[in-house]
Amino acid sequence: MPCERARLAPLYEAAEYCVEGPGGPVVLRVGRPSAAADRLLGRMGAGSLSCITAFNPASKPLSPEENRARQARLARKVAEAGWRALPGVNRDPAGKWPEEETLCILDITPRRARALAREFGQCALLRAERGRAPLLLWSDEA
Amino acid sequence: MARTDIPTGDNAPLHPIRGTLAEALPFWISLLIVPLVAFAASTGGWALLLLPAFPWWITSLLDALTGPDRANADPQTPEGRLFWYRLVTLVWFPIELAVIFGGIWFVTRGHHLAGWEKLGLFFGIGIVSGTIGITYAHELMHQKSRLERWLGDLLMGLVLYGHFRSEHLLVHHPWVGTPRDAVTARYNEGFHRFFPRVLAECPRSAWRAELARLARAGLPWWHLRNPFWRYGALAGLFVAFAWAVGGWEGVGLFVFQAFIAVWQLELTNYVEHYGLTRKHLGNGRYEPVGPHHSWNAAHRVTNWLLINLQRHSDHHIKPRRRFPLLQNHDERVAPQLPFGYPLTGFVAMVPPLWKRMMNPRVKAWRRTFYPEISDWRPYRRMDFPLPRNAS
Numbered sequence: 001m002p003c004e005r006a007r008l009a010p011l012y013e014a015a016e017y018c019v020e021g022p023g024g025p026v027v028l029r030v031g032r033p034s035a036a037a038d039r040l041l042g043r044m045g046a047g048s049l050s051c052i053t054a055f056n057p058a059s060k061p062l063s064p065e066e067n068r069a070r071q072a073r074l075a076r077k078v079a080e081a082g083w084r085a086l087p088g089v090n091r092d093p094a095g096k097w098p099e100e101e102t103l104c105i106l107d108i109t110p111r112r113a114r115a116l117a118r119e120f121g122q123c124a125l126l127r128a129e130r131g132r133a134p135l136l137l138w139s140d141e142a
Numbered sequence: 143m144a145r146t147d148i149p150t151g152d153n154a155p156l157h158p159i160r161g162t163l164a165e166a167l168p169f170w171i172s173l174l175i176v177p178l179v180a181f182a183a184s185t186g187g188w189a190l191l192l193l194p195a196f197p198w199w200i201t202s203l204l205d206a207l208t209g210p211d212r213a214n215a216d217p218q219t220p221e222g223r224l225f226w227y228r229l230v231t232l233v234w235f236p237i238e239l240a241v242i243f244g245g246i247w248f249v250t251r252g253h254h255l256a257g258w259e260k261l262g263l264f265f266g267i268g269i270v271s272g273t274i275g276i277t278y279a280h281e282l283m284h285q286k287s288r289l290e291r292w293l294g295d296l297l298m299g300l301v302l303y304g305h306f307r308s309e310h311l312l313v314h315h316p317w318v319g320t321p322r323d324a325v326t327a328r329y330n331e332g333f334h335r336f337f338p339r340v341l342a343e344c345p346r347s348a349w350r351a352e353l354a355r356l357a358r359a360g361l362p363w364w365h366l367r368n369p370f371w372r373y374g375a376l377a378g379l380f381v382a383f384a385w386a387v388g389g390w391e392g393v394g395l396f397v398f399q400a401f402i403a404v405w406q407l408e409l410t411n412y413v414e415h416y417g418l419t420r421k422h423l424g425n426g427r428y429e430p431v432g433p434h435h436s437w438n439a440a441h442r443v444t445n446w447l448l449i450n451l452q453r454h455s456d457h458h459i460k461p462r463r464r465f466p467l468l469q470n471h472d473e474r475v476a477p478q479l480p481f482g483y484p485l486t487g488f489v490a491m492v493p494p495l496w497k498r499m500m501n502p503r504v505k506a507w508r509r510t511f512y513p514e515i516s517d518w519r520p521y522r523r524m525d526f527p528l529p530r531n532a533s
Contacts, residue, residue, distance in 0.1 A: 084430030
């Protein structure tokens with residue numbers, strides 16, 4: 001899975017990661033702590049969330065049908081594993097890249113999150129832990 | 143030791159588990175019921191009251207005397223230190239087997255008990271298999287080991303309710319608080335309506351979920367991996383055993399205790415999630431289950447008897463977490479009951495009393511956790527689409 005980190009990192013860091021919480025959407029941005037995200041995690045009794053999409057593996061665009069099918073497969077996998085997850089959307093604030101559906105999985109380890117991202121061909125995922133700024137995890141790191 | 147796990151609303155330090163028998167001993171309180179059964183069976187009369195009194199009233203009285211227990215064990219405790227805790231769940235199947243079939247053997251051969259006393263005794267034994275046996279089966283069925291899962295199935299076989307495992311793991315846990323979960327009691331639904339509804343819906347629902355699982359693996363319904371074969375075989379085996387030990391009277395007593403046990407189970411199910419619903423996010427998507435989707439009780443002695451089942455929020459967040467490590471979530475993040483489950487279940491048998499006690503609590507829960515929702519009617523009727531991915 002070729003990931004051009006130098007090219008992708010600024011794009012991923014600029015993106016908005018919108019989590020659909022029960023109290024309304026919460027927008028996460030890399031490196032910016034969020035009291036709303038902390039409240040959301042507190043309400044869900046969770047310590048962390050890891051947002052993973054199955055859309056557009058390696059940031060190569062696929063058709064909407066392919067993306068939806070891949071995302072449904074990810075959702076099935078998450079449900080079968082018994083993980084709790086909130087739906088969300090990744091957005092390019094410049095509007096140049098189409099929105100991507102995502103699943104923000106509660107309380108999975110970074111290792112498992114990376115493995116899942118790799119399985120779905122993703123270069124990176126967003127991870128937010130309670131009381132800390134969200135960060136990017138690159139899936140090819142151990 | 144600092145908190146490193148999920149937030150429980152409580153910043154108290156975690157206490158370590160050393161792994162000694164002495165610290166696990168309170169959870170062995172269930173064994174006290176065995177001499178009570180023997181005493182009730184040999185004495186009859188008033189002594190029969192001891193069997194329901196022990197789990198329902200005596201433990202509730204002790205709860206009032208001992209105060210709540212909100213201490214949390216370190217959830218990272220190694221499995222090896224939980225041996226004495228786990229052991230009580232591992233040894234329970236032969237004990238319950240002996241209690242039920244020993245009871246059948248004893249009363250069908252002796253002539254000292256009148257017909258109503260025999261029924262009274264097996265009512266009490268049903269309370270034991272329901273309160274303790276099914277609670278332990280529930281703990282066992284959530285574990286990975288084959289031995290524990292088998293013991294869970296055997297215990298559920300003793301109450302002729304094997305499909306509970308499928309329903310609980312494949313439907314209740316993923317879909318609690320949504321229209322897919324039959325055992326989430328709807329707001330204002332009395333237990334007398336709830337009970338027949340779940341008795342009818344759960345076997346069908348469990349069957350459907352298992353069939354979907356088999357289909358995903360490319361297997362037909364009649365494949366041996368369908369656990370309904372096992373459920374049926376165990377039920378048949380135990381009924382045959384009851385007949386061999388006590389003839390048709392033995393079968394009648396066995397089925398009667400099973401019914402009482404199932405009533406106890408469904409009463410607990412009713413209490414655990416009454417009126418609590420997950421927010422519908424649109425298009426069949428629901429928020430994940432959170433600590434506020436279960437009713438909890440920090441009552442010390444009933445938590446010993448029910449091996450921390452009343453720490454129910456944490457159980458739903460971490461279903462495989464072993465009972466000694468379940469965390470107490472306080473009232474800021476998880477709704478609390480005024481009594482332990484046994485006494486609360488007792489109130490549930492009187493619907494007007496139940497609604498007077500619980501409906502204001504559900505309304506307060508709605509205001510606290512979902513101030514943005516003004517129309518609760520669709521939630522009350524569960525008038526939303528089934529969750530996506532639900533089988």
